[in-house]
Amino acid sequence: MFKMKNTIKILCALVFVCALFISCGSGSGKAPDWILNPSSVYPDSEYVSAVGQGTSRQLAERDATAAITREIKQRVQAEITAQESLVNDGLGWSQNNSLLSTVDTTSDIEISGITIQEVYSVKRSGGEDWYALALIDRQQTGSYYKTKAQGNIDVINAKIIEAYKNPNTFTSAEILHQAVVLAEETDMYLDILNVVNPKMRSIVVPDYKNAQAVAELERQMRAAVTVFIEVDGDVNGRIQAAFKSVLKKYSVTTSLDKATAAYVLEVSVSFTPFEMTADVSNKYARYTLDAAMVEQSTGNTVFTYAENGREAHLTESEAVQRAIRTTEQAINQKFSAQFGSFINGED
Structure with a gap:
């Protein structure tokens, strides 16, 4: 299955390149470097990039946005799958399923910080081919998710403290459920941050560890x-x-x-x-x-x-x-x- 996916990706890339050269041949001037090699213009160390194509500028920009969104989500999923393997080796499938739920949540959210940095068009017989470059600035977007995550972490810590002030009550269970919901959201932010800016991610370390730990605390509070x-x-x-x-x-x-x-x-x-x-x-x-x-x-x-x-x-x-x-x-x-x-x- 993995080989088949790689083969499909290579074929798609070849079709894309061939279409570009044909288009450029019928247009004027050389295609910009970012179309075939975005990282040569916008280094991977500073940006996440993706190129989109369409018969109009709007379609090309939409395609580029979708491509970079998929790229981020796939990297997040790869990170979580790696965590899943680690957890499965040590703690078992029950923990593993909780990790995978974050992937499902991530698939439903819009990635912030995407900008269309470049566009290029080539005339051809019967119309135009458009290309667009979508970028995510690792520093700016990283700061955004770091701030979002840290804000949630502060609220979660406060809720945990508040829950302990109301032990053995439904009030404590309700407060901790709110903390669990926030912790799941925060895990998602941190997963995205880990892909966009790993250095920033290493700075943000929740005292409560992760959403799983808060959910277990909620279960213990309910049992009390x-x-x-x-x-x-x-x-x-x-x-x-x-x-x-x-x-x-x-x-x-x-x-x-x-x-x-x-x-x-x-x-x-x-x-x-x-x-x-x-x-x-x-x-x-x-x-x-x-x-x-x-x-x-x-x-x-x-x-x-x-x-x-x-x-x-x-x-x-x-x-x-x-x-x-x-x-x-x-x-x-x-x-x-x-x-x-x-x-x-x-x-």
């Missing part, structure tokens, strides 16, 4: 939050088990001791059989659920959830079972989504 689940009207512990499963999904610890728990999830649930005169062939069961997350130290309700509806079946017992299953499903899906937004500070 203890919740006692209290269900009135439960059926064989099924509703409690559903809530416990969701809390575990978000790394929150379920406490067996109400007195020492930081929070109590107060749940009231009922499954009530009833009949409808308009439908004598079916039996019905109404389900109603109300839940409130109460902080024990203050008595404040920090999160609520409610669900209600009805189920029908030929028998009353099965109608009730359906109502229970529907409630469990609602907890695993709707409650889970709402609780996730709450714990991440997105509600």
Whole structure:
């Protein structure tokens, strides 16, 4: 696959060169050196460069911008792939996947600092061929990403300190989630900086290491939050088990001791059989659920959830079972989504 990609690149380059010479032959004057060898005019030590081609100036400039953007992203991906191999040798695939997520994020972002430095056109029969040179100044763009990264790092450090001031609370988890989001963005900035200006990158060393480390800290903070689940009207512990499963999904610890728990999830649930005169062939069961997350130290309700509806079946017992299953499903899906937004500070 690697050989095939190289072959394709070489063929494309040959086509590009042939097209240029043919165009120059029909035009006047020699083509500028930057078209075939940008680094001869704009040294690689100072610039990242790429040449684009099109039938109009706009298309050529757009092509050059796209080419230099691809160049940066490919170099970033190569850097992260190298890190991935290192991590996989020492720490395993779980760490590796987090590194690759940065590549996905990078692929969606626009690279800053791109300028069109040169343009050149050659007349040919039936139109013109245009060439454009896109540049990234390593010093200027490096300073931009260094400043962006350092600004984020300062905010992340402050958030980590703030989280430690609110231990064992959902507040600390929310603050650290914000820090994780910023740390992922910062990792991306630093990856780009490492490609554009490695010397500047070596100066910026986050105290928290990287986004993975902040995410692990967030997980630890969540695990330190203890919740006692209290269900009135439960059926064989099924509703409690559903809530416990969701809390575990978000790394929150379920406490067996109400007195020492930081929070109590107060749940009231009922499954009530009833009949409808308009439908004598079916039996019905109404389900109603109300839940409130109460902080024990203050008595404040920090999160609520409610669900209600009805189920029908030929028998009353099965109608009730359906109502229970529907409630469990609602907890695993709707409650889970709402609780996730709450714990991440997105509600």
